[in-house]
Amino acid sequence: MPALGEGQLEVLKILYPWYKEEVFRRREQMMRLTAFASAFLVLLLVTMLAVPDGPRRDGTGMLFAVTGVTLFSGVFGYLILQQCDRHRMAKQALIEIERALGLYEEGLYLPDKSLYPEGWQTAWLGDRSVTVYLSVLTALTVLVIAAVLLRT
Numbered sequence: 001m002p003a004l005g006e007g008q009l010e011v012l013k014i015l016y017p018w019y020k021e022e023v024f025r026r027r028e029q030m031m032r033l034t035a036f037a038s039a040f041l042v043l044l045l046v047t048m049l050a051v052p053d054g055p056r057r058d059g060t061g062m063l064f065a066v067t068g069v070t071l072f073s074g075v076f077g078y079l080i081l082q083q084c085d086r087h088r089m090a091k092q093a094l095i096e097i098e099r100a101l102g103l104y105e106e107g108l109y110l111p112d113k114s115l116y117p118e119g120w121q122t123a124w125l126g127d128r129s130v131t132v133y134l135s136v137l138t139a140l141t142v143l144v145i146a147a148v149l150l151r152t
Contacts, residue, residue, distance in 0.1 A: 004100060012097050019094040026087035027129075030080050034133040037076035041140035044069070048147045065148045073141040077134055084130045091124050 004012070098116060102108040109115040 009101070012100055016094070016097050016101065019090055019097060022090040023087060023094055026083050026090060030083045030087065030130065030133055033076055033080050033083065034136060037073065037137055038140055041069075041073070041137075041144050045140070045144050045147055048144070048151065053151060062148055066145050069141060069144050069148070073137055077137055080130065080133050080137070088124075095121050 098104060099121075103116045104114050104118060104121060106112060106114045
């Protein structure tokens with residue numbers, strides 16, 4: 001990587017905390033979206049199981065309920081994936097800034113050692129948290145839909 005000028009280093013030093021915050025903010029947003037949607041679906045499930053069966057409903061009511069739950073979960077799944085994409089882009093930019101600042105170079109900041117471990121550049125590629133978020137959302141959606149179908 002070519003040597004950076006003083007002005008370029010200053011820009012990177014300003015951008016670095018912004019991108020670091022962006023990475024954390026996007027991760028937190030994914031967790032909040034998952035928590036909110038999951039809490040709502042669990043509340044819906046508990047309510048459906050706690051309320052005694054009333055008169056039998058027709059297929060139209062069941063269709064509306066299933067469609068509504070599916071749309072709700074689909075929108076939240078989309079929002080989680082959107083935050084995931086933005087998190088990934090911010091993480092890639094952050095790593096490039098870290099490389100440009102020499103945080104992975106041995107001996108630049110610490111004798112015979114890099115400031116950041118080499119594995120940090122690729123560790124995020126193995127992150128499966130979004131899979132967990134979407135799996136939880138899907139499982140709860142299936143449970144609510146099953147409860148709707150069993151009540152009709």
